[in-house]
Amino acid sequence: MLQQTQVQTVIPYYQRFMQQFPTVQSLAEANEDNLMKAWEGLGYYSRARNLQKAARQIVTDYHGKWPQTTLGLQELSGIGPYTAGAIASIAFNQPTAAVDGNAFRVFARLLEIDDDIAKPQTRKVFENVINHLISQERPGDFNQAIMDLGASFMTATNYDTDQSPVKAFNQSYLDGIEDHFPVKTKKKRPVPIDYFGLVIQSKKGYLLEQRPATGVLSHFWMFPLFNKQSLTDGKQLTEPKLIQQLESQLLSDFQLPIHLRKISGKPVNHTFTHQKWHITMLTGQLNANCDLSYFPGNWVQATNFTNVTFSKVQSKMWIAYQDSLISEA
């Protein structure tokens, strides 16, 4: 849970999760819907699937006994160099580095290491240094202390090194160049993508579509999204023309005769690490007698939405739709 996620965010999820799945065995046997529901809102959902895979590996391949070395631990799904080091040092007292973002930041500043921490190969530099410095007696406490330093006095921005207990060892601070470290190249901006989001209701419920097994929000059930770019085949069309195009596509591809209209209110925006979605919400009435079975999705009553795991962007679309009903009433 703590991979790329702050402790503050994780704590309530962790407590609920451990209550629901108290043992490796229980996690291995968990129902997928329950698992995803327990993870709902935490993000990076492949972590949940990998966690269960790892539990199943431990039960079946390791007969319930954890591997205890960094190399052995990395055989488990979802466990990479950092997590393996953290488990090996904290749980099994192995004197091995756990290099996370905190460790990068702390040691880059302490030792003025100017390798670009955005590059994968740089991790080896830090592992080498830390494996020479780490306490042989209390390796877990050592790694935790580094992470706590990085999360308190030596944060990425607004750090307060003057109050730090290790300032006397902080070379970049002593040299007055702490703001030069760590060196980290910038990430690309999220790519903007325009969608229509469809809220279509029949007597059987709202139409939800399952996203493919790969890519953003894989496996999640959402209101159907249509990429405007692929809808027009690259051509520039006015919005009414675009909506007409979508209507005819729904009819020809899925036998859904429908008149679409924009809902009131603002479009839904949602930014992921690499994509920025701008969703124009549409709704419309279906002909009561049309056959609903051609569209590759499910019709779900709103009363059953609590049983479906919603991503943040799906929640936003649902809220936007409900708000539009209120303001139009």
Next chain:
DNA sequence: GATGCGTGGCC
């Protein structure tokens, strides 16, 4: 080795 993968908080 670069890219994709969520969400929330901060300024």
Next chain:
DNA sequence: TGGCCAAGCAT
């Protein structure tokens, strides 16, 4: 608002 950041990993 937009950019950056957060106890990274799989492909």
